Amino acid sequence: MKICSKDYLMFSFNAKEPPALYVEQGEMFQVETHDRFFGRREFDTVLSEVGGGRDPLNAITGPIFVEGAKPGLILKVDVLKLELTDDKGVVCAVPGKGGFADKIWETRTKVVRIKEGYAYFTDDIKIPIAPHIGRIGTSPPPPEEIPTGTAGRHGGNMDNNMLGEGSTVYLPIFTEGAFLGVGDFHAVMGDGESVLTGVEVAGRATLRCEVVDWPPITWPLLKTRDYVMNMVSAKTLDEATKIALDDMAKLLQRIRGMDYIDAAMLISIAADLRICQIVNPVKTVKVIVPRHILPI
Amino acid sequence: MKICSKDYLMFSFNAKEPPALYVEQGEMFQVETHDRFFGRREFDTVLSEVGGGRDPLNAITGPIFVEGAKPGLILKVDVLKLELTDDKGVVCAVPGKGGFADKIWETRTKVVRIKEGYAYFTDDIKIPIAPHIGRIGTSPPPPEEIPTGTAGRHGGNMDNNMLGEGSTVYLPIFTEGAFLGVGDFHAVMGDGESVLTGVEVAGRATLRCEVVDWPPITWPLLKTRDYVMNMVSAKTLDEATKIALDDMAKLLQRIRGMDYIDAAMLISIAADLRICQIVNPVKTVKVIVPRHILPI
Structure with a gap:
């Protein structure tokens, strides 16, 4: 290969x-x-x-x-x-960056062990990977x-x-x-x-x-075993949300032949509007639809 | 009772x-x-x-x-x-309201049958309640x-x-x-x-x-079988997000005795920042933490 x-x-x-x-x-x-x-473990050494x-x-x-x-x-x-x-990963916090921005007073990198399907934040706190x-x-x-x-x-x-x-x-x-x-x-x-x-x-x-x-997309789309979702990015969460909802309603229109308002109603009751990330130059939201509703 | x-x-x-x-x-x-x-089924009759x-x-x-x-x-x-x-519920779309705002050109109410654990949006589209x-x-x-x-x-x-x-x-x-x-x-x-x-x-x-x-909260908190989450509301999603993250980091600090930056890092890798609603006068976000991480 x-x-x-x-x-x-x-x-x-x-x-x-x-x-x-x-x-x-x-x-x-x-x-x-x-x-x-x-592979570096200190934030500053990566940069230098x-x-x-x-x-x-x-x-x-x-x-x-x-x-x-x-x-x-x-x-x-x-x-x-x-x-x-x-078998190791790194988490990093940097002053002025991300969702905690001004609350972070120093750059900190933390090495997280990965073992038998878990990430060990501490010896006590393990998270399924x-x-x-x-x-x-x-x-x-x-x-x-x-x-x-x-x-x-x-x-x-x-x-x-x-x-x-x-x-x-x-x-x-x-x-x-x-x-x-x-x-x-x-x-x-x-x-x-x-x-x-x-x-x-x-x-x-x-x-x-x-x-x-096909499918007829204008933004990236992800399909998993159970769901289909778009991924839309914009300067603010509010703006990304507005575009992502419109994008998904139009997809439902095209793929299912639904009326736009019906598509919006269906999203409201059956689809999850969620956040991918808030830490990049633009923020990303996703509208997650069960696959039986958006069959691609 | x-x-x-x-x-x-x-x-x-x-x-x-x-x-x-x-x-x-x-x-x-x-x-x-x-x-x-x-029990009314037409939006306008409710108001009048x-x-x-x-x-x-x-x-x-x-x-x-x-x-x-x-x-x-x-x-x-x-x-x-x-x-x-x-055995019936109602979905409603109103021009100028909610996440689709200007895209909704008429007020529409839709009656959804509820039967055997499903909400029937149409005869074909059923959603587990x-x-x-x-x-x-x-x-x-x-x-x-x-x-x-x-x-x-x-x-x-x-x-x-x-x-x-x-x-x-x-x-x-x-x-x-x-x-x-x-x-x-x-x-x-x-x-x-x-x-x-x-x-x-x-x-x-x-x-x-x-x-x-106890617990030491300043915003509402919800506990389910598997998760604990706060619910924070503000004018924009971006503002609500900032407050919700800070609120949850402080809760982790107080309940687990963690340092604030460590709490922020733990949220980043183990907690989900999600949207409750975007359609009310203020918008609501939640930070969802597994219960083993926030034991209350």
Whole structure:
């Protein structure tokens, strides 16, 4: 199986640099990623030792060129397997960042042991792990680029804790080959990623891509065993919420042939409006619909 | 068992009017409530027929005087049983209201059949019901009053879909007797109550109150079988989020003796920051923590 090594770093979603890997549609392949701190355990050493003029905290792996990917179509990515390759992860708090912002008075990194399916915050407090991919996205046509730390219609730093093994993500394609980037794995993270990070960890994802023209999406979509959800990002939660609800109502309209107001009513009683993350340059919300309601 | 009849309507949380019922601590009692539309099925008839100068859409049942309740203490309310007393509920969309606001071009009410544990949005689309109490709150000292349509430190229109049978809610007390009000039952509703309502339904709750001085809360707290969560309301989701995270970090500090930054990190990886509702005068968010992490 082809492997995209974690030596191939992307510092933005872009199609300007040569692809790290070429894959066919339907071909299984693997992507390795560093943990967000490159194995370092002190926040400051990451910035000083790994940087090389670029922001190492935002490095992901890629780009991957998918044969047949064309602008206007959709990249369907199956997350077949998601392995953690380290028995330790890192949580980090930084003054002025994230949902606690001004309340954080010092930079603190905390190493969390991962053992037998649990992340040990302390010896007493253990949390069942639920590994997922924090960042996955396609690239804009050159010379454009999108910082890997943000999120948008291309995907990116969405930090959806349901994007784990067995899920399928649908991403709009903007340039030939799609130029897929993948990274920012978390062993576990709550909705919100409230302080700034999840349990950041190195890993290996086994993926399979297909180029499709359905479902009719304008924002990224995620399908799990039980649910389908969109992932919409904007400057504020209130703005992201408004766009995500409208996006999901339109999807229900198109896929089920429902009237818009009926779709809105159905979302109100049967779908969950939830937060992915509040700590990136834009915030991300998701509208989570049971699969029997949105059959894709 | 004492019953607070649904004929006792409250149009604000207030301790100015005589109590509808007096209960002792530890005494089981029942509260009946109208559905939000008083059995009417057309939005406009509710406003015109039921009003009597007050907003019938915001009527709840009460107030209930709890012996021993004193300002500064906390009212612990066990929701022992929650029954729906109608086999129909109503969903409603109104132009300019809720998360879809300007996209709703007409007022529409939809009657949803409730049968064998499901709410039938259409014959094809059925949703498993999960009954819960939309509004429960204490009252301010007279002459103050708080509209029942809003939410705050006293509780009120929080619309938390986890406030169902078997849960316990903790509410700050502001006046002698607490003057509890209860209403706005939903057969089922998604996180967000996105269009404006859940499946609004009439019902009967069997409750038990106790006056306690612990846990140390400043905002309402809900305990279910598996989780503990706060419910914080503010003008925007972003503002409510900031306050809810700070509130939960302080609770973890006080209850577990943790350092604030560690509490923030623990929330980031183990707690879910989610939306209760976005459709009331203030918006409500909840930080949901597994019970083994916040043992109350």
